[in-house]
Amino acid sequence: xxxxxxxxxxxxxxxxxxxxxxxxxxAWAVLAVALSPAPIARTVPVAAYIAVWTLQVVRxxxxxxxxVPWAVLAVLAPLVLAPPAQSAPGExxxxxxxxxxxxxxxxxxxxxxxxxxLAILARTRDLVWCAPVALALAPLQRFAAGNLPLWPTWIMxxxxxxxxxxxxxLHTALYxxxxxxxxxxxxxxxxxxxxxxxxxxxxxxxxxxxxIGAARRAAARGDAAAAVGALEEAERVGxxxxxxxHQGLVLLRDPGAAAGPIAPPPxxxxxxxxxxxxxxxxxxxxELTTSGDxxxxxxxxxxxxxxxxxxxxxxxxxxxxxxAAAVTVSVGARHALVTxxxxxxxxxxxxxAPPAGGGLGLVGMRERVTALGGTLHAGPDGxxxxxxxxxxxxxxx
Numbered sequence: 001x002x003x004x005x006x007x008x009x010x011x012x013x014x015x016x017x018x019x020x021x022x023x024x025x026x027a028w029a030v031l032a033v034a035l036s037p038a039p040i041a042r043t044v045p046v047a048a049y050i051a052v053w054t055l056q057v058v059r060x061x062x063x064x065x066x067x068v069p070w071a072v073l074a075v076l077a078p079l080v081l082a083p084p085a086q087s088a089p090g091e092x093x094x095x096x097x098x099x100x101x102x103x104x105x106x107x108x109x110x111x112x113x114x115x116x117x118l119a120i121l122a123r124t125r126d127l128v129w130c131a132p133v134a135l136a137l138a139p140l141q142r143f144a145a146g147n148l149p150l151w152p153t154w155i156m157x158x159x160x161x162x163x164x165x166x167x168x169x170l171h172t173a174l175y176x177x178x179x180x181x182x183x184x185x186x187x188x189x190x191x192x193x194x195x196x197x198x199x200x201x202x203x204x205x206x207x208x209x210x211x212i213g214a215a216r217r218a219a220a221r222g223d224a225a226a227a228v229g230a231l232e233e234a235e236r237v238g239x240x241x242x243x244x245x246h247q248g249l250v251l252l253r254d255p256g257a258a259a260g261p262i263a264p265p266p267x268x269x270x271x272x273x274x275x276x277x278x279x280x281x282x283x284x285x286x287e288l289t290t291s292g293d294x295x296x297x298x299x300x301x302x303x304x305x306x307x308x309x310x311x312x313x314x315x316x317x318x319x320x321x322x323x324a325a326a327v328t329v330s331v332g333a334r335h336a337l338v339t340x341x342x343x344x345x346x347x348x349x350x351x352x353a354p355p356a357g358g359g360l361g362l363v364g365m366r367e368r369v370t371a372l373g374g375t376l377h378a379g380p381d382g383x384x385x386x387x388x389x390x391x392x393x394x395x396x397x
Contacts, residue, residue, distance in 0.1 A: 014120050015060050017168050020159070021058040021116035026050055028110035033132035036085035036103035046107065068122040069130030070388050072114050073137075079107060080137045083151050100150030108153045112161045119165025119221050120172070131162060182363060189364040196266040196303060204241035208234045240298070269294040269302035269336070271307050272329055273291060284317055285324040292331025304368045305338050308376070311365050312340030312387045320384060335374075336393055341386040365389070 029050045039042055052075065055061075061070050084104035118130060138154035141147070148154070210233035218226035225239055267275070276288045297305070309327055316325045320342045330340040365387070369376040374391035 014168060014172055018113065018116060019057050019060065021113040021165075022053045025053045025110045025113035026057065028106045028112070029053075032085070032103045032106035032110055035106060036101060037055075045082045046110075049075065049079060049110070049253040056113070063117070063121065065121060065123045066126070068118060069113065069126045069134075072118045072122075072130065073134060075114050076111060076134055076137060079111065079140050080148060080154070083147055102152070104150045108150060108157050111154070111157065115158055115161035116165040116168075119162050120169050122319065132370055134158065154255045157187055175224060185363045186367055189367050193368070197300075199266050204237050207237045208241070211237070215316055266299070266303050267306040268299055269297040269305045269329065269331070271302075272306055272327070275306065275310060276313075276327060279313055279317070284313065286313060287324070287326045289326070289328045290330070291337075293331075294329065294331060297336055297393065301336055301372060301393060304372055304374075304391060305336055305389075307368060308338050308365050308389050309340055315385065316340070316342040323384060331393070334393055336391050338389050338391075339387065341381055342384040 029046055033043055033046055033050075085101045086108075115134075118127065118134065122130060135155055138148055138151040138158075142149075142151040211230040215227040215230035215234065218224075218230060220346050271289065272294070273290070276286045280286055294302070311327070313325060313327070317322060323342045325340065325342040328337070330337040362376075365378075366376045369389050369391060372391050374389060376387070376389045378385070378387045380386075
């Protein structure tokens with residue numbers, strides 16, 4: 001079983017699905033030959049068909065999209081033109097009103113990979129003309145030469161496999177769109193982090209320059225104690241700035257992140273109180289509980305705590321309007337913990353994950369927290385929603 005999974009999963013989607021259809025086609029084509037190995041003019045194209053799809057299953061070769069419809073027609077045409085299977089006199093037929101045998105029906109099912117490749121890989125404009133042409137091969141051959149029994153079965157299976165392939169094609173398109181939205185959300189979050197780090201470092205360097213200037217003036221007037229104090233403060237702020245630069249680079253991991261205009265200093269953990277008070281003034285009922293020294297939290301960690309609280313309360317306001325919320329921020333010896341929970345105003349059965357829109361939601365929060373070495377958990381909590389985050393106070397290592 002492990003080897004079979006390895007064969008199917010060796011290539012990214014949609015090749016596992018196409019390999020499955022290839023296996024189906026090979027199995028039914030082998031069955032068609034086993035049920036009726038004669039005439040030779042039929043067995044030879046069926047054997048070539050088996051070889052083509054066996055090779056495609058083992059070593060997939062991606063046909064250029066523009067050539068997919070022509071390749072499908074080239075694969076289907078020999079099977080349609082091949083003479084029907086020979087049957088012994090009085091042999092049981094699956095459809096008494098036709099001349100077709102079980103071998104003919106099996107060969108119709110064996111065309112599955114051709115239809116799947118057409119539906120999944122062909123360009124939309126090629127699919128529009130190629131699908132009707134391919135479906136028309138069977139009735140045209142029947143009415144022109146009269147040697148294709150069970151031609152309605154060919155059409156039936158062709159339409160069925162086309163619809164199944166189109167369903168996989170639609171699923172793949174939706175999956176890729178979701179991945180693209182997630183990547184765009186992460187990129188936007190990184191751009192915001194870039195601006196915030198730019199502002200944070202700019203603020204720190206401004207403080208360093210002010211203290212260096214104060215130290216120079218103190219030294220000029222002979223006040224050594226004031227000069228030493230100003231230089232120590234400049235050193236402390238400079239060390240914190242170096243740490244923030246390191247943390248910011250790890251947060252971004254994107255050399256192309258854009259920097260915006262200089263804005264006021266980014267919020268810190270101490271600004272959470274003002275955030276909650278402002279939301280309370282807007283009508284949101286929020287209970288805030290804090291413990292520990294919020295002022296001692298590094299700027300990068302404090303900014304992430306602030307953003308988690310901000311996004312969590314925004315989600316509560318959007319998806320549980322009128323519900324009371326509780327925020328808990330705890331600063332310990334090694335970690336800062338934050339919890340945002342609302343208490344209801346959700347539909348029966350609890351609330352699902354907040355949808356994207358109006359913000360970056362869980363994608364942005366998790367990106368920030370995990371980049372600093374922390375963890376974030378979000379999920380239903382009774383009738384409401386709860387977010388728990390833990391961030392090391394030492395930042396990224």
